[in-house]
Amino acid sequence: DAGVIQSPRHEVTEMGQEVTLRCKPISGHDYLFWYRQTMMRGLELLIYFNNNVPIDDSGMPEDRFSAKMPNASFSTLKIQPSEPRDSAVYFCASSYTYNSPLHFGNGTRLTVT
C-alpha cells in the first residue's frame, strides 16, 4: 500500500497566483480530510469528504479556498488568489470509516511570497 500521496511536496508561488494541491487517498478509504498546519494555529481541519461528497467545509478560511473530489482516488485543494498568510503545510488524510484511524500524507509545504 503506497499510503496517501500528496503533490507537490513543496510549492513556492507569488501572491495573487493560483495554487492547486493534489491528493490521492488510500484505495478503499471512504473519507478524505484536508488539514492546514501552522506554528501559530496548529492543525486545522479545512474540509472533509465522504464518498466524494463534501460533508463539512466550515473550516475553509474564505472563498479563495475551494476543494473538490471528482472521484474516489483524487482530490484537489485550490487557493485563488493566494496570499502570504496562506503559507503553511497542507495535509491530506484518509480513513476507511468515520472512526477509523487517519492516514496522513507527507504534506505540501506552501510558501507564498
Next chain:
Amino acid sequence: GDSVTQMEGPVTLSEEAFLTINCTYTATGYPSLFWYVQYPGEGLQLLLKATKADDKGSNKGFEATYRKETTSFHLEKGSVQVSDSAVYFCALLSGNTPLVFGKGTRLSVIA
C-alpha cells in the same frame, strides 16, 4: 464544543529519561482518545488509541490510559530514545464530529 488540551512544549530530555506528556479533554458523550506522532518532514501517524474508560493503549514502548474521572489521557514512556524526537498530538473522536487535535507537543531527546 469538544476540545483537547495538551502541555506546551518543547520538552527536552536526555536519552533513557522518563517521559510524560499531559493531555486532558472536554467532550460530550464517550469519546475515543488517540495519540498521533509526527516525525520531521512527515505527516501524522497513529501511535496508540483507547476507546473506553480504563483502556490502556500501548505501542513502541509508549502507553496512555483513558481516565474518565480526570478526563485525561497522558502519554508516558519509561526510557526515551533519540529516535523518539517528534511532535506528539493528543486527539479525540466523539459523536459525529471529526477528529479533534490538540496543538501538539514537541519532544527533543538528546544523547
